[in-house]
Amino acid sequence: MRLNIAVIPKNGIGPEITTQSIKVLKAIALEFDHQFLIKIADLNSKNSSSNEVIDLCKSSDAILASNDSFLQSNTLSAQLNVYASSTIVKSYQSLAVNSPLKKEVISGTNILFFNELNLSNQLSEKHASKNNNYAFDSNENTRQEIELVAKKAFKAAQTRGKRVTLINKSSTSQVSALWSEVAGNLSLQYPEIEFNITNLENAVTQLLLTPNLFDVVLTERIISNVLIQQSSVLTGSTSLQSTSYIGHKQSLFFPTIHNHLDDTDYKNPNPLASILSAAMLLEHFGLYSESEMIKTAVNRSLELNITTPDLNSTYNNITTNKVGDFIADFIMNPHDSNANFKNIHLGQSTII
Incomplete structure (x- = not known):
């Protein structure tokens, strides 16, 4: 090539x-x-x-x-025109001693995180009052944005463990509801892929207790950043993670x-x-x-x-x-x- x-x-x-x-x-x-x-x-x-x-x-x-x-x-x-980001979190047996978690817990961990990466979300409406007693941030995603990154996640899962987990911020969030709808509909096109939806609180717990439950993780950017930082305890070092910004x-x-x-x-x-x-x-x-x-x-x-x-x-x-x-x-x-x-x-x- x-x-x-x-x-x-x-x-x-x-x-x-x-x-x-x-x-x-x-x-x-x-x-x-x-x-x-x-x-x-x-x-x-x-x-x-x-x-x-x-x-x-x-x-x-x-x-x-x-x-x-x-x-x-x-x-x-x-x-x-980058539209998605992916980060690999992988454990290494020789570095297991550096992790605060038990070796048998982190052994075999290999998680690929996908999230959307777009300017519209970064430039969403933000406001703070002059006396700082009130602040407001909006979080926006379009159906097309979610579908683009979700397709990358499902295609990646085909060459890995054939599992995709969508992690939502809240069951009451309209943005999370849209992610669930779009990813759920798309999963029907990939019958060989096991698709699950979980909330952030449960994902944070499972990431530390049973990280091998995760193969490909699909989520919003702000959630992905939190989970990737937390996942550094699984690798024994922050100096082994790599990231991509995916463009057309x-x-x-x-x-x-x-x-x-x-x-x-x-x-x-x-x-x-x-x-x-x-x-x-x-x-x-x-x-x-x-x-x-x-x-x-x-x-x-x-x-x-x-x-x-x-x-x-x-x-x-x-x-x-x-x-x-x-x-x-x-x-x-x-x-x-x-x-x-x-x-x-x-x-x-x-x-x-």
Whole structure:
């Protein structure tokens, strides 16, 4: 497959972590015989402008970013007509010790959250009185907006555990009622998918007690944000979640959270969420084997403690670059990477 991929490294640690994702994508291209034409936006050049970055993104098939700050501070999301967001929350056995929950509770957790992403909801009517004794926010969704994101959720479930759960805010909310109606009607077109509706209070409880009940979660944006933040206890780290903004032509992929995003002095930032964002990008284009190879490599890096200091209590000499080297090495030599373990520590990866 031939893909044009724009990369927005932003500032701070952005260039360092996206470099590892590019390294991994190049390894995938070589191993699976693809053509990935990768262009990096020059955000630091005096001659570079926001319009040039937007033009680069609009001429690409997909965008890989270090975070969503550029998307939020510019008109990129609007110009690309993004309409949905998805975030993956997955548990890793080697990180289970970092979770406050029991290992047997979080084991096997793999949840894909979908929510609508539209300007109309962000720009809904808001009002506060001058003395701050009264405030008002409206929440709006159209049938078309809900149907677009619901279709993505049901189609994603076809390649996963074949379960979709709609989480509503309130049984008395007219917006929630519309979500239930639209998603319920759409579920009839996917008879192989188990469809359930639950309220937010129950979902919050079940997410902590029996997270494996969830496969694909469909909900409003404000609810999704709350649930995704809470779900960080299931993964043992916030630095492994990746998110996509889905558009009609181009989609954007980036780490959900990074605690040191704009810290230029932070040494050896964790690149795994950025690398997993690249896996999401490939899956978006139906390259499931390629995406799975990246996920397997990430899991192996965690098992072998080839991770940056934030996740590593065994070795203190693993750099951001070494993590990227190992994952690229694993993709091209999945049966040899154990033998190369010592070389990776010495910075002598077979990938140049």
